[in-house]
Amino acid sequence: MFNLIIFGPPGAGKGTQAELLAKKYHLTHLSSGDILRQARDSARFGEKIKKYQDSGKLVPDSLVIEMIEIQAEKNISPGLLFDGYPRNLKQAHSLDRFFKKNKTTLTTVINLRLSETLAIQRIMKRGQTSGRSDDTLNTIKNRFKVYRAQTAPLLKYYKEQKKLITIDGRPDVSTVFNDIQTIIKNIS
Numbered sequence: 001m002f003n004l005i006i007f008g009p010p011g012a013g014k015g016t017q018a019e020l021l022a023k024k025y026h027l028t029h030l031s032s033g034d035i036l037r038q039a040r041d042s043a044r045f046g047e048k049i050k051k052y053q054d055s056g057k058l059v060p061d062s063l064v065i066e067m068i069e070i071q072a073e074k075n076i077s078p079g080l081l082f083d084g085y086p087r088n089l090k091q092a093h094s095l096d097r098f099f100k101k102n103k104t105t106l107t108t109v110i111n112l113r114l115s116e117t118l119a120i121q122r123i124m125k126r127g128q129t130s131g132r133s134d135d136t137l138n139t140i141k142n143r144f145k146v147y148r149a150q151t152a153p154l155l156k157y158y159k160e161q162k163k164l165i166t167i168d169g170r171p172d173v174s175t176v177f178n179d180i181q182t183i184i185k186n187i188s
């Protein structure tokens, strides 16, 4: 059993690769973005989530951490694949405590490296059909600002723990997937 984080800036290909990995290795795919999008209709939290997602800001930790960890705890046994989580140090510390409490560990963080220019091109293209209200140029730029300020510092955090493996996110989907599978063969 292994637990992974798929990490990277907006549009790096996290969701695409996470779906393929979850299927191939029978992992539980936990996308914080998707979980929050599904909760946009909730009477209790919907308006709050919309406000943050539509501006490209991080949804408050108090909401995200609980939502993710409840799902993770229910589905821990096949192995967990976090996509878009954690996004800041508070979430990373909470995830550390989660693993400890559940007597398991984080195996590896796979970081997809992609330039902002290429990522924006990909997201803008997706925006033509995705219906995602945050796939607009202004919000994408804001998502990048937030990524640089709050999420990118986690690269140092996981590097210091010797958990971080960075791969090139530029090639086509199947090449990136093959590169990730090579990493997994070496760690499992």
Ligand code: AP5
Residues within 6 Å of the ligand: 008, 009, 010, 011, 012, 013, 014, 015, 016, 017, 032, 033, 034, 036, 052, 053, 054, 056, 057, 058, 059, 060, 064, 083, 084, 085, 086, 087, 091, 122, 123, 125, 126, 134, 143, 169, 170, 171, 172, 173, 174, 176
């Ligand atoms: P989230 O949904 O996590 O969005 P994101 O991180 O900005 O990432 P994307 O979904 O845009 O991109 P991706 O890296 O998954 O790439 P994808 O595979 O889709 O978060 C959205 C919002 O929710 C946040 O702004 C925040 O408000 C909130 N939120 C989420 N998590 C949170 C958290 N933990 N804490 C607080 N708030 C949180 O690919 C992108 C496009 O490129 C697709 O069209 C795809 O088909 C294409 N593509 C993928 N790979 C390739 C390739 N190799 N070559 C060519 N095209 C490719």
